[in-house]
Amino acid sequence: MNVMDSALVKLTVQGVLADSSPNAESQVVLLQDEGKTNTLPIWVGTAEGMAIRLALEGIIPPRPLSHDLIRSLTEHLGLKVAKVVVTDVKSNTYYASIYLSSKESEQTVDSRPSDAIALALRTRSPIYATRDVLERQAPEAVDPWLKRLNAKEFGGAV
């Protein structure tokens, strides 16, 4: 493990939830580390939320959706999605990088986390966040929201 890798925390997608606040059109992707000590909620658009949910549930649509097409493009070009990383958060906007590797080289591509996650689930690539991002998400903003979520949305599933 190199220095860069040690600064990364592996996360898995726990689910996609609708944000119940009145003005929100968006959905929330919940990412969690293996020890379940860190939770990272990322707000995504409706279409991206759907793309993530379909992959989580293993639903194969009759026609390829946008992220299925991206996966198909990478396969044809012999590119492997090595990993995706949530790299930064600035003014509530999360940033991600997609690591593509080919025979000769490795490249990173800038992406929204929603697209990166939707692609990673389709290519079975690991998802990481930097420690920095996990530490910098404002707990005072997220915790009450998560508590409310636990009580309501998770209640039915337990």
Next chain:
Amino acid sequence: MLTQMQVRGLMFDPYTNAYIVILRDDGNTEMLPIWVGKPEASAISFAMEGIATPRPMTHDLMKTVLDAADAKVISVVVTDLKENTYYAKVHLSYEDSEYSIDSRPSDAIALALRAKAPIFVTDDVIRKHSNEEMDRWLENLKPEDFGKYDA
């Protein structure tokens, strides 16, 4: 045979709650409306109007991935129409080979506009489209439509 088409516009269809991309050939003799979903419609509309979003949208990412591999979109082709569903192919050149990749027309068009690649439709699709359109028109005729011009 292929006919090159331009994206002429986007319309909202209130009956199906979907968007319609209007493709037209340069001679304005053929017109092909393709129903697309809302996110694909905005992806097409952003590219048509040259709007740059603060963060890359899904089809911008698609283009970036191709650029990273040094792959080029040669063209996109609407290849088939079956039971009201259009099929398309994205034609790529990469290293010394060419690839055809199955796609929905909406994704293919959104990508073509970003890659400045030409959009084609097969003559077969144009012919099937006119047939299906005729069928639909006949199906939608109501009894009262027939008597309309008698009086």
